[in-house]
Amino acid sequence: MLNYSEIDSILRALVEPTRRQILERLSRGPATVSQLAEPFGMTFAAVLQHLQTLEACGLIRSEKIGRVRTCRIEPGGLAPLADWITERRIPAERHLDRLGQILAETDQSPKKNQDQEKDEQQ
Amino acid sequence: MLNYSEIDSILRALVEPTRRQILERLSRGPATVSQLAEPFGMTFAAVLQHLQTLEACGLIRSEKIGRVRTCRIEPGGLAPLADWITERRIPAERHLDRLGQILAETDQSPKKNQDQEKDEQQ
DNA sequence: GCAATACTCAAGTCCATGCTTAACTATTCC
DNA sequence: GGAATAGTTAAGCATGGACTTGAGTATTGC
Numbered sequence: 671m672l673n674y675s676e677i678d679s680i681l682r683a684l685v686e687p688t689r690r691q692i693l694e695r696l697s698r699g700p701a702t703v704s705q706l707a708e709p710f711g712m713t714f715a716a717v718l719q720h721l722q723t724l725e726a727c728g729l730i731r732s733e734k735i736g737r738v739r740t741c742r743i744e745p746g747g748l749a750p751l752a753d754w755i756t757e758r759r760i761p762a763e764r765h766l767d768r769l770g771q772i773l774a775e776t777d778q779s780p781k782k783n784q785d786q787e788k789d790e791q792q
Numbered sequence: 793m794l795n796y797s798e799i800d801s802i803l804r805a806l807v808e809p810t811r812r813q814i815l816e817r818l819s820r821g822p823a824t825v826s827q828l829a830e831p832f833g834m835t836f837a838a839v840l841q842h843l844q845t846l847e848a849c850g851l852i853r854s855e856k857i858g859r860v861r862t863c864r865i866e867p868g869g870l871a872p873l874a875d876w877i878t879e880r881r882i883p884a885e886r887h888l889d890r891l892g893q894i895l896a897e898t899d900q901s902p903k904k905n906q907d908q909e910k911d912e913q914q
Numbered sequence: 915g916c917a918a919t920a921c922t923c924a925a926g927t928c929c930a931t932g933c934t935t936a937a938c939t940a941t942t943c944c
Numbered sequence: 945g946g947a948a949t950a951g952t953t954a955a956g957c958a959t960g961g962a963c964t965t966g967a968g969t970a971t972t973g974c
Contacts, residue, residue: 681807686932687800697880703951716933718952737941737950752877755870758819808962825921838963840922859920859971 677754679727680747688712689720693743696730700742799876801849802869810834811842815865818852822864 683689692706707717721741724730729747732739805811814828829839843863846852851869854861 678807678809681803685800685803685807693880713934714951719932739951748877748881752874752881755874755877758815759870759874835964836921841962861921
């Protein structure tokens with residue numbers, strides 16, 4: 671029933687420091703579940719749960735070959751959140767910063783507004 | 793002891809849907825605490841706690857005149873998170889999207905890296 | 915001055931979520 | 945085939961954070 675919106679699930683994934691560290695690690699290249707679990711002082715199962723969360727909201731992707739699952743960053747994963755921020759910054763900030771300025775000079779139209787309406791309901 | 797980083801506190805503030813709705817409301821103009829509390833089916837005190845969270849991480853600002861506290865968006869509030877995302881997207885995504893492309897064409901240097909190192913430790 | 919208004923604070927409840935343990939499945943190596 | 949490896953799942957505990965209640969403070973209007 672709780673069909674949380676896309677940015678909601680992305681924010682819930684990112685708010686956990688361990689998951690941000692996993693993303694950080696994966697941004698340096700693909701890794702197996704064991705490799706990801708090793709540096710953290712926590713169990714395999716715990717890391718696996720984080721990976722499932724990250725994959726569920728599209729921030730990473732994984733593929734199992736034989737008994738080994740390899741995880742990697744999903745390139746467009748942060749895009750919805752970046753869009754969400756951009757949509758909220760441009761109207762609110764009349765003293766445009768560098769990012770806002772660049773966007774304002776080129777193309778004003780944000781691409782997805784339907785998410786924004788779906789969101790914020792729950 | 794838990795000196796959470798800036799983006800950590802911003803993410804923790806944004807992850808709560810009510811607080812995103814409050815931001816949404818404030819992006820349409822300043823409002824008093826009562827005005828903000830009214831549309832939500834929750835107590836004054838609960839909304840106040842959300843406002844304190846939002847103010848603590850620099851997403852809003854408030855000023856009390858007489859017995860009335862007026863809240864407004866803090867314009868640069870989302871900037872640290874926007875920067876964080878940009879820093880993580882540009883190295884990871886070699887198929888640059890529109891936002892990445894624009895940034896890459898103009899100025900490559902991100903402004904703050906010290907936060908990023910402090911962060912991800914806890 | 916005193917009642918109403920607008921907010922503030924502290925304590926307590928409740929639930930979501932991170933983490934553990936323990937069992938289980940599938941694959942590889944000898 | 946059997947042991948070791950790599951991952952998966954489920955159940956339960958524990959903590960943090962959202963929300964409430966109930967009291968308190970400061971300001972305004974009469």
